[in-house]
Amino acid sequence: MNNIASSEWDPSIAAPLIHSKLTLRDVLNDYDNQHLFTEDNTHFLFLVYKNEVFSQRADELITISDQTINTNYNISPAAIPNGDSLTLTHTTTYPFATPAGARYDTLYIKSGMMNFAINSNLNHDAKIRITMPSATKNGIPFSATLIYNYSGSLPVLVNSNFDLSDYKVVFTNVGGQSQITINYAVTIYGDGTGMSPSYTWNMGESLSNLKFSKFIGYFGQQTLNINNDTIPIDIFTHNFSGFYDFVDPKLHFIVDNSYGIPVVVNIGNFKAFSTQNSPYVVTISGSGIPIPWNILYPNFSQMGQSVRTQIDLDKNNSTIKNAIDISPQHLLCQLSGTSNPGGPTAMPNFVCDTSRLRAEIQVELPLWGKAWNFVLIDTIAFELKDVKEIESILFKINIDNGFPIDSRVQLYFTDSTSTVLDSLLNPFQQVVYGAPVGSAPDYKVISPVKKVTETTMGRARLDHLLNVKKMIIKAYINTYDATNTFVKLYSDYNIDVRVGVKAQLKIQI
Template structure:
């Protein structure tokens, strides 16, 4: 569309200038029919941009970063897996039951007028864990203790529930529930939040529960059929922390991809990065080490339009992931693939990798003797895939293309009273002072919206008629380390005469194709820094022929 804007600007200037001439001269003394052939030279563009300027304006996703020297890196990052503790370690519900019988009270001489007799049942709550866990302690974030109690004793009483190994502020949990004679107690819920349950005093993954039913004699007898049935439930158990041996868990990392979108429109040539890196950044806030086995490592290339399989280096498969050390919030383990341990990475990146795909299976690692593990409710295991491409390497005929709507005749029509026939020629003159280590060629094709039987756009004309002419940017001069030490000036002139402009009448689109080569025809490794600049000066010369009769 920029080409159309340029044409519009030329014609607008012609119109303004004509108006000035009419105001200056006494038009009643001049013939009303003249042939006017103005020639204008216009300085249309004079600008200078550094790479840093371009990135500041267009790199809205901050893909490029620079170090303290200004050297540039292209960085892609995507979180491909994240698993919270609640989706790995869950605590099952616990259900307990017991029955108080008349014989237990009769053996203690009950009933005796005004006597109070307690009977205590010792029960054990067992966590039915299935991953070989051995918990030392569990700090409760939430747990609902449900009580169902049905009694036929005709005496008032108190039901006392005590958890001697569940403590808060040094005090064991205990709760009293009044029970009226012959009445039932149903769905009474208590929250054990804030209590820490010690499971080292009894068997594995269990803690004692003491229930005492104390009867106060009402003067009524106790008959052999009198009983009191108790059901206890610990449900919706959530934890703040768990300490101990977290057992053996298998963690499946669902397959996922990271998209490297700079290669979306690449269709020809290659870019060769000297020091590319792929990283799997694993963040573990579990106090449990893990091992991860990596598989299904595939790269989709826009050069081949297919996935190709690769194998992770054997020394990293499995890869050990460090545990967080309490109270440290997390530990980070990084698996880096680079040119040292994975030489194929250069070839992978050269083939324009649009997608990187992989899957993995992880497992928790049992503690060594004397070691303790932990998890918290905020613990999480996550994996980020990061691609780092230091801007050091070479490119040859790395092509990118795009299509832009451009209705040539609508552009001319919008310019006012002038028509395409008024323009004899337009000359573009372009001076580019290039401080980048690249040669660039740009070709613009003026096309129709229709395509031929092969699916190709119908081309009416092009901006340049030879590859040499299309190379409008020439590389700066390099030093020994691949950095530009001085810029290079190159001048380009393009002429559109009227017959050539007439060829553009049916054009509806422009197809822009850009090709890029680094210094030395793409055979020399170069480095890119943010202070590299490009200076562009463009001048225009327009020759128009206007007959005043066309305005009558």
């Protein structure tokens, strides 16, 4: 019985760990949570980074200031018999306060108020009729009537507000000023008392909180405040060394404009920045960048529609390939804009409140080229428990690779301070061989390549894993025959990965 109690049992257990067959699209779906990858009808892949560098609605760009009219005038009515009345008229032509150099032709008011704060020393009852012939709603001119009641004390104050929503105001432009006309008819009622030689009227008019639904006129030469903007290129963010050679990178400037206003944009200080590869900074320039850039705009028949202007930069008309060759983590672009650069045009400016000027930069990287000495590093939390009964573990990795990509992968096991305790593959070896590709122009994979990799972790190495808290995954990547051959990546490429383990146990019985 003592002999039986002290014996050991050495069983071995084998089990499949992983069997996964993935297309390149499957792999990208896990990574591409921002939908950066697109493909054409052949499944050829493009990586596209988009960044909105400017967007402004017309009602954010154009504001209508409050207007203080404040008409003052004197009246000198004749004596009015008791029970009779006398009507006196007055016309005010008010120059609307506009931004410097701007002209208002027609304003469609979305919302706003016209306010009256009348102050007068007239000692008789009266009625004030106010009209604005050029301000109409459904074709009917603005008209309002105010009642002036004299109760024995002066001055008499009359306050009233009128909603101008949905009114159309047509301005008269004289000497560079946009004017509106207001007519007043004051009817004074006789009560048998005498009249003073002169009375003062202060109408106290003002327009406040004006918002437009449509503006027609001339906006003037205004500077558009387009800030410097950074376009991150995430594919280069996690690489610690190595190079990409994209055959045909492209960059697109896109402006969508529903302002009926001529605009020019100047593109300056356009650079690519890399922390890894010299010369570290590349200026993007070339004949493809117009100086200045005239932005298309809609005409009256297109009011409410957007017109697109686009610049397409490639290796033939710019230095964009030089910029991408340094694997930049980001691009920096400075844009500035000016409205009506040539002054007033035959067609007036126009905007709706919802009109928008929007600028976007797209970096398009067709996945066609080479990559070599490219290193990706990531760190994940990892702990391995209950390994005391395991004498050794054999890992068997079987990969049937249809991607034109070679990869050497190492997994480093570290403690909480990131000190390396051990690694999975010892000696370090290549686990994925790239599939060969055919000739131009498709450069498609001819056939997949199989590679089987085995590695064993014995008892001493397993003891190292007891204090493991992290795993550092380091991948060294080259495209197939990167020195001589270009490849193209297609979404229907696939890879078949099988990982199995065989554990040798030692159990006391």
